[in-house]
Amino acid sequence: HNHIDHATPEKVKRAIEAGDTHARLTDYEVYETYAKAGGYAALLKLREDGDWEAVQSQMLEAGLRGLGGAGFPSGKKWGFVRANPGPRYLAVNGDEGEPGTFKDRWYLERTPHLFLEGMLIAAWAVEAERVFLYMRDEYPAVLEILRREIATLETAGIVTPGYVELRRGAGAYICGEESAMIESIEGKRGLPRHRPPYVAQVGVFGQPTLVHNIETLHWVARICREGPQVLNATEKNGRTGLRSYSVSGRVAKPGMYLLPAGSTITDIIDAAGGMAEGHRFKAYQPGGPSSGLLPASMNDVPLDFDTLQPHGSFIGSAAVVVLSDHDSARAAALNMLRFFEDESCGQCTPCRVGCEKAVKLMQADQWDQGLLEELSTAMVDASICGLGQAAPNPIRLVMKHFPEEI
Ligand code: NAI
Numbered sequence: 001h002n003h004i005d006h007a008t009p010e011k012v013k014r015a016i017e018a019g020d021t022h023a024r025l026t027d028y029e030v031y032e033t034y035a036k037a038g039g040y041a042a043l044l045k046l047r048e049d050g051d052w053e054a055v056q057s058q059m060l061e062a063g064l065r066g067l068g069g070a071g072f073p074s075g076k077k078w079g080f081v082r083a084n085p086g087p088r089y090l091a092v093n094g095d096e097g098e099p100g101t102f103k104d105r106w107y108l109e110r111t112p113h114l115f116l117e118g119m120l121i122a123a124w125a126v127e128a129e130r131v132f133l134y135m136r137d138e139y140p141a142v143l144e145i146l147r148r149e150i151a152t153l154e155t156a157g158i159v160t161p162g163y164v165e166l167r168r169g170a171g172a173y174i175c176g177e178e179s180a181m182i183e184s185i186e187g188k189r190g191l192p193r194h195r196p197p198y199v200a201q202v203g204v205f206g207q208p209t210l211v212h213n214i215e216t217l218h219w220v221a222r223i224c225r226e227g228p229q230v231l232n233a234t235e236k237n238g239r240t241g242l243r244s245y246s247v248s249g250r251v252a253k254p255g256m257y258l259l260p261a262g263s264t265i266t267d268i269i270d271a272a273g274g275m276a277e278g279h280r281f282k283a284y285q286p287g288g289p290s291s292g293l294l295p296a297s298m299n300d301v302p303l304d305f306d307t308l309q310p311h312g313s314f315i316g317s318a319a320v321v322v323l324s325d326h327d328s329a330r331a332a333a334l335n336m337l338r339f340f341e342d343e344s345c346g347q348c349t350p351c352r353v354g355c356e357k358a359v360k361l362m363q364a365d366q367w368d369q370g371l372l373e374e375l376s377t378a379m380v381d382a383s384i385c386g387l388g389q390a391a392p393n394p395i396r397l398v399m400k401h402f403p404e405e406i
Helices: 009-017 031-036 041-049 052-062 074-082 103-108 112-125 140-155 178-185 214-226 265-271 329-343 349-362 369-382 386-390 393-401
Strands: 088-094 128-135 164-168 209-213 242-249 255-260 281-285 319-324
Touching: 031 112, 031 140, 041 112, 041 214, 052 074, 052 112, 052 214, 074 112, 074 209, 088 112, 088 178, 088 214, 103 112, 103 140, 103 214, 103 242, 112 128, 112 140, 112 209, 112 214, 128 140, 128 178, 140 164, 178 209, 209 214, 242 265, 255 265, 265 319, 281 329, 329 349, 329 386, 329 393, 349 369, 349 386, 369 386, 369 393
Parallel strands: 088 128, 088 209, 128 164, 242 319
Antiparallel strands: 242 255, 281 319
């Protein structure tokens, strides 16, 4: 997870020339193709005579929720930000760091302009004076695509030069936490801030800031172009909408699958071509390590926002990792805690010391379950941000569902 490729333009150019597949530019939809098919007409029309509240209603009607993983209603955020006097900013969170998550990359490497148009519509909706686009450095091809296409938008007169500022992250998981990202944008070390105040009130350089994830903005453009039914027309298992599942692990065809939000793990494994040969389904991570691990027997829960909370988990960014009878749930949970230990920013004691102690306790032949539970409670109750609050999920879920392994 710590692959850091400081993607300066020169370095990316050299990597692309050298045929580095990681840096390879995909055959993405360029500005001319997108604009010819009606792209940017929605944005230009809104800028001319649009009513932001009408667009906000469309977002609410579509049921669009924050697809970084928290699922906060996107339209509502616009209202929170607008309630505060300007100057206001838009900060786009492209720090897709959750292990197993690659949907934002998938969209950016194929249809970057749907995202860019959505970004400019959201910026228009809150009258943002500037846009900070924070993109992880581990996606060199994406950075190059964005550099090229933002320059094209400037030439085409869709944005004024400098309005959108592309910022590179430097490989820290914590910089995807919105307030740590804002600190990083301001040029400081990425340490999460206390809430309240929310970033909608006090964000970049102390100003009201709208923070959206890449995929959320992709859907903002699609809702404006195709109407709220692009999301709300799909229903399954009592859930409405679509989810971009990043599927990896022991499946035949790992990849990004856009499926109804009411899909169960059975549907997702089916979409990914079934289990890999010689593997029997044992467990799954529904939405990144912070969502922990669930057993194969929980195969009838729709993997959507709100449905996993009663089970001590959540869907988050929908990073589904499938484990088989070849894998150890205990080893997977230890790996997750090692990741959190490594990525903890160290600012607060419950997370910094908690992750370290948890790793030590999980390395013992037999887990001290009482102590691990006590430690988990302290971390959940007292950590400043989501990292430390969610880190105990893998511990608790393995204690609950895989007691024979620990
Ligand atoms: P959150 O639910 O605390 O906040 C979500 C958003 O709503 C934030 O922008 C927050 O400012 C806003 N918000 C919430 N209540 C508000 C209020 N009363 N007034 C104004 N604004 C308000 O969730 P958080 O901590 O931002 O994100 C946690 C999620 O991030 C988890 O679900 C996790 O899965 C996901 N995540 C995703 C990663 C990725 O790579 N995509 C990496 C790590 C975590």
